[in-house]
Amino acid sequence: MEFTRQEMMAIATGREIRDGDLCIFGVGLSMLAGYFALAYHAPNAISMTEGGVYGSMPVGGLPWGIEDNRISANATCFTNAIDALGFLCSSGRVDLGIIGAAQVDKYGNVNTTGFWTDPASPHFGPPKTRLNGSGGANDIGSGCKRLVIMMAHEMKRFAEKVDYITTPGYLDGGNSREKYNFKGGGPVAIVTTLGILRPEPVTKEFMLDSYYSFSSIEEVKANTTWDLKISPNVGITPEPTAGELEALRSVDVTGMLKKK
Amino acid sequence: MPNKLIGLKDAVSKFTRDGIKYASGAALPVGSDSIVFGREMVRQGRRNIHYFAHCNNQQVNLLCALGVCNKVEGGFSGLEVYGFANGFRRAVQAGTVLYEDYSNLTMPLRFFGAAMGWPFVPTISNIGTDIQFRSAFNPDEYPCKSKIPEIKDPFTGKICGALPVAKPELASIHVTMADVLGNAIVLGTEWCRYELARAADKVVLQADFIVDTACMLQYPNMVRIPDLLVEAVVPWQLGVWPQCSVGIYDSDEEHMFLMNKMLGSEEGALEYKAKYVDSWNTHEEYLAVIGKDKIDKIMNNPTTHLMDPYRKWIKTDEEIASLMKESKFAQPAEPVSAS
Numbered sequence: 001m002e003f004t005r006q007e008m009m010a011i012a013t014g015r016e017i018r019d020g021d022l023c024i025f026g027v028g029l030s031m032l033a034g035y036f037a038l039a040y041h042a043p044n045a046i047s048m049t050e051g052g053v054y055g056s057m058p059v060g061g062l063p064w065g066i067e068d069n070r071i072s073a074n075a076t077c078f079t080n081a082i083d084a085l086g087f088l089c090s091s092g093r094v095d096l097g098i099i100g101a102a103q104v105d106k107y108g109n110v111n112t113t114g115f116w117t118d119p120a121s122p123h124f125g126p127p128k129t130r131l132n133g134s135g136g137a138n139d140i141g142s143g144c145k146r147l148v149i150m151m152a153h154e155m156k157r158f159a160e161k162v163d164y165i166t167t168p169g170y171l172d173g174g175n176s177r178e179k180y181n182f183k184g185g186g187p188v189a190i191v192t193t194l195g196i197l198r199p200e201p202v203t204k205e206f207m208l209d210s211y212y213s214f215s216s217i218e219e220v221k222a223n224t225t226w227d228l229k230i231s232p233n234v235g236i237t238p239e240p241t242a243g244e245l246e247a248l249r250s251v252d253v254t255g256m257l258k259k260k
Numbered sequence: 261m262p263n264k265l266i267g268l269k270d271a272v273s274k275f276t277r278d279g280i281k282y283a284s285g286a287a288l289p290v291g292s293d294s295i296v297f298g299r300e301m302v303r304q305g306r307r308n309i310h311y312f313a314h315c316n317n318q319q320v321n322l323l324c325a326l327g328v329c330n331k332v333e334g335g336f337s338g339l340e341v342y343g344f345a346n347g348f349r350r351a352v353q354a355g356t357v358l359y360e361d362y363s364n365l366t367m368p369l370r371f372f373g374a375a376m377g378w379p380f381v382p383t384i385s386n387i388g389t390d391i392q393f394r395s396a397f398n399p400d401e402y403p404c405k406s407k408i409p410e411i412k413d414p415f416t417g418k419i420c421g422a423l424p425v426a427k428p429e430l431a432s433i434h435v436t437m438a439d440v441l442g443n444a445i446v447l448g449t450e451w452c453r454y455e456l457a458r459a460a461d462k463v464v465l466q467a468d469f470i471v472d473t474a475c476m477l478q479y480p481n482m483v484r485i486p487d488l489l490v491e492a493v494v495p496w497q498l499g500v501w502p503q504c505s506v507g508i509y510d511s512d513e514e515h516m517f518l519m520n521k522m523l524g525s526e527e528g529a530l531e532y533k534a535k536y537v538d539s540w541n542t543h544e545e546y547l548a549v550i551g552k553d554k555i556d557k558i559m560n561n562p563t564t565h566l567m568d569p570y571r572k573w574i575k576t577d578e579e580i581a582s583l584m585k586e587s588k589f590a591q592p593a594e595p596v597s598a599s
Contacts, residue, residue, distance in 0.1 A: 027340045050364055051288055051449035059562050064511055065290030065340035067449045072506045073562035080450045082372060085365035090385050113361060113390070124399040126355040130348075132338030134363035135315070139385045165389040166361075180388040181418045 003240050005193040006257040008212050010036060011240045011248055013098060013150045013191040021045045021095040024084070024140055027066050030098040030150050031058075032252050040247035048088065050136035052079030061254035085136050090143040092183025097144035099137045101151045103162045106205050106226045108169025108187035110149060111162035112137055119163035134166050141167035142182040153192035158224040170204035177204075194220045196237060197228075205229065210237040263440040265580070265587040266492040268543075271464050272300040274589075275430050275491065276309075282329075283312035283371075283428035283460060284319050287451040289339045289503070290511050293317040294432040294466040296499035296546070299537045302326050312428050314367050314452050316345060318503060318519060324351040325523035326533060331397070332357055333426065335364040342516045347523030358396045360407070362386065362423075368452035370426035375458035380422040383408065387421040431460035434500055435485065436507055437570060438467040440583055442490025443476045443483045447566045448506025450484055457485045465493045468505050470580050475573035492589065495580050496543065501550055501558075507566035509558040512550070 003011075010029060014037035017023055023045055025034035035058065038045050048054050049066035055076030063071040072078070088094055103111040112134065114127035141147050149169075151157060169187050170177050177186055186204070190197040195211035207229040208220050213236055221228050240248070248257070266274070276282065284294045298319035301309070306328050313320045313334035321339070323329045325347025337352075337359065339345050351357035362370065365385050373381035386392055386408055393403035408421040433453050435444035444465055446453060457463050465485070470493070476483050498505075502515035519536070522528035540546045547555065575583065584590060 049449075051291070051451055053449055062341060064342060064513070064516075065288055067288045067291035067451070067506070069504050069506060069510045069561045069563045072448050072566075078447075078449050080454060081364055081368040081452050082455065085363075085385075086369070090365055109389075122400065122402040124394045124396060124402060126353055128353070130337065130344070130352045130359075132344065133316075133334070133336050133361050134386075134391060135336035135338070136364040138363040138389060138391060139365035142385050164394065166391065168389050171388055177388070179419060181384060181420070182388075183384065 001242050001245050003245055004258055005214070006259065007245065007248060008240060009150060009191055009193050010257050011244050012196055012237055013148055014040070016146070016148045016189055016191070017042045017045050017096055019044045022093065023047050024050060024089060024094050024097045024144065026099040026135070026137060026140070028100055029256060030100050032062060032248070032257060033150060034098055035251045036248040039251055040244055048084055050081065050085045050089070050140070052081065052084040054079070062252065062256050085139045090139055090183065092143055092145065094144045096146045096148065097140035098148045098150055099140055099167065101149050101157070102131050103157050103159055104149060104151065104190060105159050105162045105169070107171060107173045108149065108190060108199060108206055109162050109165045109171065110137065110141065110167040110169060111164045113164040113166045115163050137167045141169070141187070142184055144184045146185060147187040149187055149190045151190065151192055153194035153220065153223050155223050155225060158226070160226045170199065173204045174202070194223060198231070200229070207231045208234055210235050212237050213239050261441045261487050262588040263583060263586050264442050264490060264492045264589070265440050265470070265584050266494055266589040267584070268296065268300050268494050268496055270589060271492055271494045272297065272304050275462060275464050276301055276306055278306055279308045279310070281310045281312065281429045283314065283431040283456055285431055285433040285451070285453045285456045286314045287449055289316045289336070290342070291448060291451070291503060292434045292446070292500050292505050293319050293503060294434040294499065295319045295501065295503060296496050297432040297464070297466050297494065298323055302328055302533060302537050312426050314456065315364055316348070318516070321345040321347040321520065321523050324348040324357050325529040327356065330357055333360040333362065335362050335367040339516070339520060342520060346520050347529060350524060360396050361391050363391060366423055367426065368455050370423050371452055371455035371459040373423065373425035374427035375455050378425060380424060382411070383421045383423045387419070392421060426459060428460045430462050430464065431456050432464045432466060433457060433485070434466045434505070436467070436505060437469040437471045437475070438465050438493050439471055439473040439476055440493065440587070441473060442487035442493050443473065444485040444490070445479065445482045445570070446484065454484050457489050462491045463489050464491055466496055466499050467493055468497050468499065468508050470495045470575040470583070471570060471573040472575065475570055498547065498550060498555065506563050508564070510561035512554060512558055
């Protein structure tokens with residue numbers, strides 16, 4: 001079966017979810033990756049949104065937001081932000097979070113806030129390009145046991161140093177994250193349109209762990225600013241099965257991931 | 261407890277002023293927000309608002325695009341799947357609005373702290389990142405130590421952050437339904453409306469439906485904002501448009517995109533103001549601007565069953581008009597001439 005790069009990315013992201021996980025999905029494509037897993041291999045995983053919408057499966061396609069009617073139509077519980085992002089997420093109870101990113105660095109730090117002409121300047125002036133800010137991403141990245149970052153793999157997005165750390169990855173690498181006593185363990189994978197990166201256990205620098213049948217190590221390296229190390233066990237990510245694609249498309253009713 | 265119904269114009273003129281510390285509430289960018297209250301602030305020419313924007317929504321987008329606010333603090337600044345908020349973005353990039361970043365957990369925590377009367381709120385979120393180290397309000401302090409100062413847990417010696425509390429002078433809060441006394445029920449996520457209603461000095465509700473108090477007597481657990489917190493209640497059906505009010509109407513997809521596109525330029529924002537903010541005076545005219553076909557479309561959505569238990573208590577337009585006359589805010593009748 002044919003599939004798009006976006007569908008491969010969503011399925012590879014969804015495979016990070018284990019049956020029984022308590023999961024929190026960011027808005028947009030990461031939500032499709034999450035609901036795909038629930039529809040396919042993780043029927044006992046539990047989804048929640050940072051708005052405190054629990055137990056629901058979206059109807060009518062990708063929700064416009066994490067509180068809209070498509071996701072509120074069949075919820076079993078509505079609460080609030082402090083409950084979802086605080087009691088459940090910041091406290092360390094959530095097993096897995098999925099977020100998107102505009103820019104990421106080699107330690108898995110995420111920027112979704114903006115781009116500056118001179119990001120290193122001590123003066124924090126208006127951004128050249130303002131993005132969305134954290135939303136719940138910072139809280140999800142601090143609190144979830146496992147964080148998965150899902151994003152398009154382009155040179156400008158894979159920076160040596162991000163313009164602004166919105167969501168903590170491993171900060172300066174090594175054990176620098178430990179200083180802050182976050183309850184969450186940090187990012188376990190950056191799943192992109194070209195492959196999957198995972199952190200080296202000691203340095204926490206992200207390395208290429210696997211690439212797709214349609215990409216290559218060279219293509220991944222050519223689209224990464226830092227000198228990307230390759231895992232000694234690097235291999236090809238298994239292609240989506242017919243069953244996986246069918247499940248993903250049943251969730252992606254409006255075809256958001258079918259765009260080439 | 262008195263009847264607190266008030267008209268939209270009167271509520272904005274009575275409870276807002278230039279330079280006020282204002283919050284609106286509060287679901288997320290697509291969900292419930294007191295958007296028509298913001299439209300009326302634009303109509304009345306408010307300026308220099310310091311906006312506590314809980315998360316983000318089209319009200320923030322509109323108020324930034326039209327120069328109503330000059331400082332905004334919030335947890336998110338996009339419109340979710342509808343894209344970047346173009347009016348907001350234009351103002352922030354131009355430097356006409358200073359935007360102080362927090363996150364979607366720490367904004368509600370800041371309201372929680374204000375509601376408790378605490379001096380600050382300890383946090384293990386936002387620390388170690390540029391949300392802590394960069395401040396738009398103190399742009400030359402780097403790494404910033406005054407925005408979310410690093411403190412030590414006095415018990416363990418571990419590091420955490422101290423969030424400043426957020427105490428707006430006024431919160432305008434959208435609720436699905438309220439009675440005339442100000443008891444309110446929200447459907448869908450309440451996001452941070454519970455904390456916000458207790459953090460602000462004054463609370464004005466914007467309600468899609470006015471219901472009989474008998475509804476609250478039946479479902480008191482659902483009343484998360486009680487009358488004792490509320491100054492006034494503005495009845496305004498479809499006041500969240502073009503966003504959604506769970507249980508009643510969906511977001512207006514076409515207008516969400518159109519509004520955001522228009523707010524992306526100065527000329528477009530002025531055209532938007534003329535067409536969709538200044539073009540109506542009454543609620544009837546406001547509904548005509550949305551259009552009957554569009555209203556029928558957004559009312560037909562998969563959440564309407566959530567409203568079913570409450571329908572029998574909904575007041576009609578005629579009943580609301582009559583109740584308005586009995587409100588503590590009702591204009592006194594013309595004095596009868598002695599002659």
